[in-house]
Amino acid sequence: LKILLTPNVRGNGYFPLSVGQAHALEADMEREFLETACACRAVICCRVTPLQKALVVELVKQHKKAVTLAIGDGANDVSMIKTAHIGVGISGQEGIQAVLASDYSFSQFRFLQRLLLVHGRWSYLRMCRFLCYFFYKNFAFTMVHFWFGFFCGFSAQTVYDQYFITLYNIVYTSLPVLAMGIFDQDVPEQRSLEYPKLYEPGQLNLLFNKREFFICIAQGIYTSVVLFFIPYGVLSYATQSNGVPLADYQTFAVTTATALVIVVSVQIALDTGYWTAINHFFIWGSLGTYFTILFAMHSSILFNIFPKQFHFLGSAYNTLGQPVVWLTIALATVICIAPVLAFRFLKLDLKPQLSDTVRYTQLVLQKKRKPGGRAGRGVGGAGVASGSTLGRLGRGGSRRSGYAFAHQEGFGELITSGKNMRLSSLALATFASRHSGSWIDTLRRKKHANSTDKTR
Amino acid sequence: MKNEGEAAKRPDNTAFTQQRLPAWQPILSAGIVIPSFLLIGLAFIGIGIGLFLTSQTIQVWEMDYTGFEKDSPCFRCTILSNQNCTCEVTFSLSTLFSVKSSYFPSDCSPYAYDSEKNPIVPCGAIANSIFNDTFELYQIINGTKKQVPLDGKGISWWTDYNIKYRNPSSVNSSFAKSFDGTVKPINWPKPAYELDLTDPNNNGFLNQDFLVWMRRAALPQFRKLYRRITDGDYAAGLPAGNYSLKVHYNYPVLSFDGRKKVVFSNVSWMGGKNDFLGIAYLVVGSLCVVMSVVMLVVYAKFKFSDDDDDA
Numbered sequence: 001l002k003i004l005l006t007p008n009v010r011g012n013g014y015f016p017l018s019v020g021q022a023h024a025l026e027a028d029m030e031r032e033f034l035e036t037a038c039a040c041r042a043v044i045c046c047r048v049t050p051l052q053k054a055l056v057v058e059l060v061k062q063h064k065k066a067v068t069l070a071i072g073d074g075a076n077d078v079s080m081i082k083t084a085h086i087g088v089g090i091s092g093q094e095g096i097q098a099v100l101a102s103d104y105s106f107s108q109f110r111f112l113q114r115l116l117l118v119h120g121r122w123s124y125l126r127m128c129r130f131l132c133y134f135f136y137k138n139f140a141f142t143m144v145h146f147w148f149g150f151f152c153g154f155s156a157q158t159v160y161d162q163y164f165i166t167l168y169n170i171v172y173t174s175l176p177v178l179a180m181g182i183f184d185q186d187v188p189e190q191r192s193l194e195y196p197k198l199y200e201p202g203q204l205n206l207l208f209n210k211r212e213f214f215i216c217i218a219q220g221i222y223t224s225v226v227l228f229f230i231p232y233g234v235l236s237y238a239t240q241s242n243g244v245p246l247a248d249y250q251t252f253a254v255t256t257a258t259a260l261v262i263v264v265s266v267q268i269a270l271d272t273g274y275w276t277a278i279n280h281f282f283i284w285g286s287l288g289t290y291f292t293i294l295f296a297m298h299s300s301i302l303f304n305i306f307p308k309q310f311h312f313l314g315s316a317y318n319t320l321g322q323p324v325v326w327l328t329i330a331l332a333t334v335i336c337i338a339p340v341l342a343f344r345f346l347k348l349d350l351k352p353q354l355s356d357t358v359r360y361t362q363l364v365l366q367k368k369r370k371p372g373g374r375a376g377r378g379v380g381g382a383g384v385a386s387g388s389t390l391g392r393l394g395r396g397g398s399r400r401s402g403y404a405f406a407h408q409e410g411f412g413e414l415i416t417s418g419k420n421m422r423l424s425s426l427a428l429a430t431f432a433s434r435h436s437g438s439w440i441d442t443l444r445r446k447k448h449a450n451s452t453d454k455t456r
Numbered sequence: 457m458k459n460e461g462e463a464a465k466r467p468d469n470t471a472f473t474q475q476r477l478p479a480w481q482p483i484l485s486a487g488i489v490i491p492s493f494l495l496i497g498l499a500f501i502g503i504g505i506g507l508f509l510t511s512q513t514i515q516v517w518e519m520d521y522t523g524f525e526k527d528s529p530c531f532r533c534t535i536l537s538n539q540n541c542t543c544e545v546t547f548s549l550s551t552l553f554s555v556k557s558s559y560f561p562s563d564c565s566p567y568a569y570d571s572e573k574n575p576i577v578p579c580g581a582i583a584n585s586i587f588n589d590t591f592e593l594y595q596i597i598n599g600t601k602k603q604v605p606l607d608g609k610g611i612s613w614w615t616d617y618n619i620k621y622r623n624p625s626s627v628n629s630s631f632a633k634s635f636d637g638t639v640k641p642i643n644w645p646k647p648a649y650e651l652d653l654t655d656p657n658n659n660g661f662l663n664q665d666f667l668v669w670m671r672r673a674a675l676p677q678f679r680k681l682y683r684r685i686t687d688g689d690y691a692a693g694l695p696a697g698n699y700s701l702k703v704h705y706n707y708p709v710l711s712f713d714g715r716k717k718v719v720f721s722n723v724s725w726m727g728g729k730n731d732f733l734g735i736a737y738l739v740v741g742s743l744c745v746v747m748s749v750v751m752l753v754v755y756a757k758f759k760f761s762d763d764d765d766d767a
Binding site for chain 1 (some may be wrong): 500672
């Protein structure tokens with residue numbers, strides 16, 4: 001007996017139990033079958049051949065704009081696993097055939113919930129943030145040359161030092177975004193499991209679509225405008241405090257490059273929502289590395305060894321020793337970052353997403369709980385989270401179970417007696433069918449439960 | 457149901473592999489964002505006022521002297537203002553695109569060799585186009601001209617003078633001989649070893665004017681430091697009165713529609729006159745303050761309406 005769940009579940013209706021659905025998969029019947037199936041909450045297809053399983057998945061893939069996932073444990077599930085967008089294999093008593101054909105594999109069916117709600121969601125979030133930031137920083141970096149072109153006769157002269165161009169993407173800005181892409185979490189895992197509705201942005205493609213992409217690009221272009229024209233405006237007629245003018249190419253290059261690195265570092269600091277020690281190390285380390293390499297490359301030691309390569313001798317010292325240059329960099333940073341900060345704050349206030357609310361609630365709860373001792377942050381911390389269901393999850397023996405109803409008596413007796421299949425594979429977790437109603441009600445219930453509950 | 461084999465296949469249960477690392481999770485709460493905007497706004501306004509006032513105290517006088525006949529040796533100009541400041545003289549050049557890639561020191565073409573295949577020293581287009589107007593400044597006192605001494609020391613970067621550029625060592629104690637086998641750049645009136653015959657520390661490649669010119673400018677309009685006025689009777693600055701600036705007009709700019717200006721300015725801790733920075737700081741500071749007020753209003757409205765809903 002295998003259960004095929006489609007993402008588009010609607011209504012609370014009936015559950016057709018189709019046996020021998022070879023007919024349903026014929027060309028003239030297949031659309032009707034699909035429409036009927038999608039009108040139901042769950043569909044059970046039993047006594048199906050591997051080919052038919054694959055055909056059902058194929059049907060959903062072709063006609064519905066949905067991402068399909070197929071999970072199975074036996075060799076007869078391989079074709080279904082291969083057909084679906086995501087194939088999940090269960091390694092266990094029926095061998096490892098399914099595992100070898102799958103994209104993800106684990107040992108128990110109930111881990112599917114974690115795969116989707118926790119890891120899948122985090123993965124989507126990290127990927128979207130990573131992509132947005134990557135486009136932003138590269139546009140900010142490259143478009144400066146576009147603006148400079150108007151002033152240098154379009155001679156393709158670079159604004160920055162050659163070595164900065166090489167090292168920018170590899171050394172100065174790669175590690176912080178990598179750390180964000182690996183460690184970022186917006187909501188802790190217990191909450192992800194509690195609020196399955198958090199999964200919706202992934203299904204609706206909300207975090208990185210055309211609109212978000214253009215916003216990233218626009219932000220990058222705006223940053224490049226600021227990073228070019230602020231130094232241009234300040235340095236064109238500026239001089240050092242001893243009268244030597246600051247308008248030379250190398251000073252301009254160092255100022256713009258330093259401002260760029262600082263602005264994109266502040267931006268990744270804003271984007272990172274989960275600061276582990278590694279994030280701290282990478283972000284501050286990248287900034288420190290930039291200044292170290294800058295001063296090293298502009299030093300006389302390297303110049304004496306390779307005079308043609310390192311002809312920026314003395315620039316860093318002359319440039320960064322001027323207060324005017326630091327004032328320029330500070331100004332450029334604030335002009336780039338302040339609108340982003342204001343926009344994010346207002347968005348958080350006026351249109352908070354579910355993840356924002358959950359995150360806020362979680363952090364407020366943590367602050368309240370802290371005086372009472374360390375609580376509730378570990379995985380399955382047994383029973384300390386007041387009023388939430390995670391304690392019960394940690395102790396094992398979940399109270400949630402899946403049900404298959406039939407109008408008539410049907411084959412229930414046959415199934416539960418264990419005569420035709422092993423009882424162990426009946427351990428199925430649902431996708432939080434417990435939480436009915438809107439998430440606001442759930443949240444309110446929890447808030448009231450917390451205020452009246454004592455920690456257990 | 458757990459035996460030794462299964463337990464061994466389990467993934468590590470460390471904080472790192474199970475994504476349980478202790479972390480700081482900031483949220484953009486109103487208590488942090490609004491005060492920080494206000495603080496930054498006020499700080500920027502303060503800095504902006506300081507910069508603007510400093511900039512206002514700096515006196516600048518500039519004059520465009522392009523367009524005079526090439527063979528007119530001198531002209532008269534009179535300054536009729538109350539000037540009492542310590543100054544440097546700078547000349548200013550516009551619409552010369554000096555940042556072409558062929559100016560890279562490693563590639564001297566097409567200014568590397570002359571028609572007889574002799575190497576040009578110093579080579580390259582930047583060196584060839586060195587600015588060669590010179591100036592003499594006189595104060596007119598009771599009808600007689602008194603020369604104002606102009607100091608040309610230390611107008612280039614210390615690193616340029618001491619490390620980056622070096623003269624070839626003299627051959628048979630003659631500096632000129634070390635340039636044997638080379639020719640001067642095409643547009644130069646004199647070869648490099650005759651740039652300043654009075655001071656051996658200012659001759660050849662270590663000539664300060666040469667170094668100043670070789671420091672490539674970033675933008676089509678740029679200024680370069682010519683001289684400082686620091687010595688003698690004018691150490692405290694140029695007193696009010698009439699002055700005459702004698703220009704030896706050599707540099708041709710009309711072919712590319714360039715303009716030449718001479719600028720007198722005094723300097724402060726932030727350099728020369730720079731209104732842009734002060735004004736930019738004031739504008740950004742005020743915008744930040746305005747934004748913080750707007751965010752406060754929005755937050756208050758939203759918070760109170762939210763409380764009303766709950767109640």
